[in-house]
Amino acid sequence: xxxxxxxxxxxxxxxxxxxxxxxxxxxxxxxxxxxxxxxxxxxxxxxxxxxxxxxxxxxxxxxxxxxxxxxxxxxxxxxxxxxxxxxxxxxxxxxxxxxxxxxxxxxxxxxxxxxxxxxxxxxxxxxxxxxxxxxxxxxxxxxxxxxxxxxxxxxxxxxxxxxxxxxxxxxxxxxxxxxxxxxx
Numbered sequence: 001x002x003x004x005x006x007x008x009x010x011x012x013x014x015x016x017x018x019x020x021x022x023x024x025x026x027x028x029x030x031x032x033x034x035x036x037x038x039x040x041x042x043x044x045x046x047x048x049x050x051x052x053x054x055x056x057x058x059x060x061x062x063x064x065x066x067x068x069x070x071x072x073x074x075x076x077x078x079x080x081x082x083x084x085x086x087x088x089x090x091x092x093x094x095x096x097x098x099x100x101x102x103x104x105x106x107x108x109x110x111x112x113x114x115x116x117x118x119x120x121x122x123x124x125x126x127x128x129x130x131x132x133x134x135x136x137x138x139x140x141x142x143x144x145x146x147x148x149x150x151x152x153x154x155x156x157x158x159x160x161x162x163x164x165x166x167x168x169x170x171x172x173x174x175x176x177x178x179x180x181x182x183x184x
Contacts, residue, residue, distance in 0.1 A: 038135060075100075
């Protein structure tokens, strides 16, 4: 009897105190709005970053073409000097060939470094993951706090909590009976 009376009093107190206070509602509404703003800003950042990345790729590609053109012009000059036939020019060509071989070795080393840089850049240039679905989910969850819950919804939540406590109490009583019955 006392348990039933205590239960009724507890139920009444919980239902009376379950109304969401206005500051909590206001905070939840403002938080949901701010999450929407963050989503817009992240989208703008992603767009800006993609534009900057495209510009970087364009500059690097242009520099590579310029480097290839310079190499081609140098090789053409070397061939022209060798075809001239003058002994001074032939000696110059031999020295230039040695220089060219050294430049080629440097170029091979540079290309290896450049390939490593491009591989690292490819990892850096990956698009940012989208956070919109997660922000939308969090925003909707926070928005729920701003809503007034009906007495019926509050009662169902309280009832579910009460059932969970009652089941746990029943299980614990059974465990206690088994433990005291097994003790010598």
